[in-house]
Amino acid sequence: MITVEELRVKLGGDEVLKGVSAVFLGKHIVLGPNGSGKTTLFRAITGLVPYRGRIEVDGRPLKEIEGATGVLATNLAEVYYLAPVKALELLHLFSDLAGADPLRALALLEELGVSERLLGKRRFWELSAGTRKAFTTALALASGARNVLLDEPFEQLDPAKKVKLVGELKRYNGVITMNTHETWVLEALPEWEVHLAFEGRLYGPIPAGKLAGAAIVEGKSSGALAVIETRAGCFSLVEGGEGAALTELLTLDRVYELLTSSSLGRGGWK
Amino acid sequence: MTLYLLYKLKGLVTDRSGLFWGVAFTLFWVLMWVYVFTRVEEPLPPRDILEKMLRVSAALAYSYLGGLSMGSVAVGLAISAFASSSAVAFATRFTRLTPAKYLLEDFLAGVAAVVAYALACVAMVVAATYARFRVLALPENPPLLVAYLSLCGVLLYWLSRAVSLAMLTLGKPRLPLLEMVPLILAFLNYATLWVDLAERVYALPLAPLLSLVVSAASGIEPATGGWLVGGWLWEALARGVTPKPPNTLSAPLALATTAAWAAALAVLSLALARRVKGVPLEEFVPS
Numbered sequence: 001m002i003t004v005e006e007l008r009v010k011l012g013g014d015e016v017l018k019g020v021s022a023v024f025l026g027k028h029i030v031l032g033p034n035g036s037g038k039t040t041l042f043r044a045i046t047g048l049v050p051y052r053g054r055i056e057v058d059g060r061p062l063k064e065i066e067g068a069t070g071v072l073a074t075n076l077a078e079v080y081y082l083a084p085v086k087a088l089e090l091l092h093l094f095s096d097l098a099g100a101d102p103l104r105a106l107a108l109l110e111e112l113g114v115s116e117r118l119l120g121k122r123r124f125w126e127l128s129a130g131t132r133k134a135f136t137t138a139l140a141l142a143s144g145a146r147n148v149l150l151d152e153p154f155e156q157l158d159p160a161k162k163v164k165l166v167g168e169l170k171r172y173n174g175v176i177t178m179n180t181h182e183t184w185v186l187e188a189l190p191e192w193e194v195h196l197a198f199e200g201r202l203y204g205p206i207p208a209g210k211l212a213g214a215a216i217v218e219g220k221s222s223g224a225l226a227v228i229e230t231r232a233g234c235f236s237l238v239e240g241g242e243g244a245a246l247t248e249l250l251t252l253d254r255v256y257e258l259l260t261s262s263s264l265g266r267g268g269w270k
Numbered sequence: 271m272t273l274y275l276l277y278k279l280k281g282l283v284t285d286r287s288g289l290f291w292g293v294a295f296t297l298f299w300v301l302m303w304v305y306v307f308t309r310v311e312e313p314l315p316p317r318d319i320l321e322k323m324l325r326v327s328a329a330l331a332y333s334y335l336g337g338l339s340m341g342s343v344a345v346g347l348a349i350s351a352f353a354s355s356s357a358v359a360f361a362t363r364f365t366r367l368t369p370a371k372y373l374l375e376d377f378l379a380g381v382a383a384v385v386a387y388a389l390a391c392v393a394m395v396v397a398a399t400y401a402r403f404r405v406l407a408l409p410e411n412p413p414l415l416v417a418y419l420s421l422c423g424v425l426l427y428w429l430s431r432a433v434s435l436a437m438l439t440l441g442k443p444r445l446p447l448l449e450m451v452p453l454i455l456a457f458l459n460y461a462t463l464w465v466d467l468a469e470r471v472y473a474l475p476l477a478p479l480l481s482l483v484v485s486a487a488s489g490i491e492p493a494t495g496g497w498l499v500g501g502w503l504w505e506a507l508a509r510g511v512t513p514k515p516p517n518t519l520s521a522p523l524a525l526a527t528t529a530a531w532a533a534a535l536a537v538l539s540l541a542l543a544r545r546v547k548g549v550p551l552e553e554f555v556p557s
Contacts, residue, residue: 047363048356067368079360081353083274084281096273097365145364 001025001175002045002072002147007053009037009044016040018200019053024147027169029189029208030179032197033252038179039076041197042149046074057147069099073145075136075153080124087127087135088119098143105142111164112138112157130156141168150178154185183247186212196237196252198228210239216255217243232256272367275375282346282383291342291453292387296335297394303331304398315508321405323507328395328407329487330497332415333480334460336391340422341456343387347380347430348449352437377427384423385416392487414486421528422479426452428535429475435542466496468517475531478524485521492519 002024009017016037030038044051047062055062057072065071080090095102106116112134118127119135127135137153153169154162166188169176178185179197186194190209195202203226210225214237220227221236228235235255237246249255282288308327314320361367367375392409399407409415433451459477471477471494478492485492490503493515497503506513 046360048359062363065363067362067366067371068364069366072364074360076356076360078356080357082357082361083277083354084285084350085277089277089280093273093277094365097361097367099366 001056001058002149002177003054003056004041004045005054007041007044007051007055009040009049009051011040011049016200017044017051020200020202022195022202022205024175024177026175027189027192028175028177028205029185029192029194030177030197030202031181031183031185031194031211031252032179033181033255036197036252037200038181038197039151041202042074042076042151042177042179045149046072046076046079048076048078069097070143070145072147072149073098073100073140073143074149074151075133075140076149076151077132077136080136080139084123086120087122087124088116090124091119091135091139094139095142098139098145100139100143102142105138108138108142108168109134111168112161114138128156133157134161137165141172145174147175148172148177150176152180153178154180154182181252183249183252186247196226196228198230203228206237211237212247214239214246215243216246216249230256271375272371274367274372275379278376278379279382282343282350282379283386285346285350288343288346288383288387291345292339293390293394295342296339296387296391299335299338300331300391300394300398303327303335304395304402308402310403316510319508319510320403321407322510323504324399324403324405325407325410326484326488326490326503326507326513328399329409329484329490330463331395332388332392332409332487333483334463335395336388336419336483337422337456337459337476337480338453339387339391340384340419340426341453343384344426344430344452344456345449347383347427348434348437348452351376351431351434352449355434355438380427380430381420381423384426385419388419388422389416409487410489411486415483418479418483418486421525422476422483425476425479425528425532425535428532428539429455431539432535432542435539439542462495463498464496466494466499466517468494471495471519472523472527475528478519479528481519482521482524485519491515492521492524493517494519 005021007017007020008015017040020041030041032038040049043049045055057065080094083090083093091105092102094100095105114131114134124132133153133155134157137150140148140150153165157165169178186208190212192208193205194208194211195204206225214225217236217238219234219236221238224236224238226237358372362369362372396407399405429452433448437448455476458474459480462471462477467474467477481492481494490513494517496516500516502516503513
C-alpha cells in the first residue's frame with residue numbers, strides 16, 4: 001500500500017504537485033494529460049525528487065526506507081542506469097539486487113517482442129524508446145514487489161503487445177499503480193480505480209468502468225463523478241451525459257483542445 | 271557483496287569512451303615517448319647503463335602518461351556517478367544494495383578501474399620499449415608500484431566523486447568543464463616533468479604520488495618535479511651514478527598530504543551529497 005498526503009513537489013520554481021493525497025491499494029490508474037504531474041508523482045514516491053508532505057510505502061515513511069527488497073518496483077527509466085553494461089547484464093544485476101526472477105523477466109520480454117539476443121548486444125541507453133520501456137516494465141513486474149509503479153507502460157507498444165501487457169497487469173498479485181494519458185485503458189481494465197490528474201492535483205478514485213461510460217460537460221454539473229478546475233476552464237465528468245465521451249478522446253491531452261475550442265465558441269462539446 | 275561491484279567494474283573497463291581516452295589516446299603518447307622523445311645516440315652506452323636509463327625513462331612514462339590515463343578514467347567515473355544518481359537513490363532504498371554496500375562496492379570498482387588502466391599503460395610502455403630497444407624495462411618494485419597506483423586510484427575516486435556531486439548539486443550539467451577536472455589535474459601533473467615545484471608539490475593533488483611511482487618503478491630517489499630539466503637525471507645515469515634530484519621528495523610527507531587530500535575530498539563529497547538532486551536519464555546522454 002502506498003499513501004501520499006499533502007504531497008507537494010516544486011521543480012524549477014514551478015509547483016508540479018499541489019497537495020496531492022491518495023491511497024494506492026489494489027489496482028489503480030492515474031489518468032491525466034501530459035504535464036499533469038503523473039510522472040512527478042511516481043518520482044516522488046520512489047524518492048527521486050525532493051518533496052514536502054508525507055509518503056509511506058507499506059506503512060513505512062519513505063525517508064526511513066533503506067535496502068528494502070520486494071517492497072516497491074518501478075519502470076521509470078532513470079532507476080535502471082546503475083552501471084554502464086549491456087542490457088542483459090543490467091537485467092541480471094537488477095534481478096540480483098531486487099530478488100527478481102531473471103527468467104520471468106526474459107519470458108515477459110519475449111512476450112513483448114524483445115529478444116535476449118538483442119539485450120546481450122546493446123547497452124540500456126542504446127535500446128529504442130519502446131524497447132527500453134518494455135525492458136523496464138518487464139523488470140518491474142518480474143520483481144514480484146508488493147507495490148509496482150508503472151509510468152506509461154503502453155507507450156510505443158503495438159496493439160497486440162498492449163493486449164498481452166493488459167493480461168499481465170490483471171494477473172499481477174500485488175498493488176499496481178499505473179499512469180497513462182490514454183483513455184482506452186478504462187474499457188480494458190474496468191475494475192481498476194482511477195485517479196484523474198490535472199495540473200498537479202488528483203481527483204478520485206472513480207471506478208474505471210464508470211468513467212468508461214462518462215462524458216465531459218463544460219462547467220460544474222450536479223451529480224458529476226468529478227468536477228475538474230483547469231487553467232483553461234472547468235468541466236465535469238458525468239455518467240451518461242450528452243457531452244463528448246471520455247473514451248472517444250483517446251488521450252486526455254485533448255481535453256484542453258475541447259476547453260479551448262469551446263471558449264472560442266466553436267463548439268464540439270456540450 | 272552484490273553483482274554491482276562486478277558490473278560496475280566491467281562497465282568502467284569496457285566503456286568505449288574510457289577505452290579511447292584511457293588506452294588508445296595513451297598508446298599514442300606512449301609511442302611518441304618511446305619512438306620520438308627517447309633519444310639514444312651513438313656511441314651507445316654500456317648495456318647495463320642503457321638498461322638503467324631505459325628503466326628510468328619507462329618509469330617516467332608509466333607515471334606521467336599513466337597519470338593522464340588515470341585522469342581519463344576518473345572523468346569516466348565522474349560521468350557515470352553523475353548519470354547513475356537517480357538509479358543509486360532508488361537502488362539503495364528498494365534493493366539489497368544498501369547505502370553502505372553501495373559506497374564500498376562503488377569505491378572498490380572505481381579504484382580497481384583506475385589501477386587497471388594504469389597497469390595497461392605500464393604494459394604498453396614495457397611493450398613499446400622492448401619493441402624498439404629489446405630491453406625489458408619492468409618495474410623495479412612491482413608491489414610498491416601497485417600500492418602507489420592504488421593510492422592514485424583512491425585519490426582520483428574521491429576527486430571524481432566530489433566533481434560529480436558538485437555537478438549534481440548544480441542541478442544540470444551546466445558546467446561541462448567541471449567533469450574534466452581530473453584530466454586537467456593529470457595534465458598539470460604532467461607539466462611537473464619540466465617544472466620543479468619544490469615544497470609546493472605537496473599542495474598539488476596526485477603530483478607527489480606520481481613521483482613515488484617513478485621511484486618504485488625505477489629505484490631512484492623521488493623528486494619534487496623537474497625530472498627533465500637541467501640534465502641532472504640523464505647525465506648521472508650516463509655516468510653510471512645514482513641520480514640525486516635537486517629537491518628530494520619526502521615519501522612520508524607525500525603520503526600524508528595524499529591522505530589529507532583524499533579525506534578532504536571525501537568530506538566535501540559527503541557534504542555535497544546532502545544537497546544532491548538526481549538527474550533523470552533523459553537529461554543525460556552518456557558518451
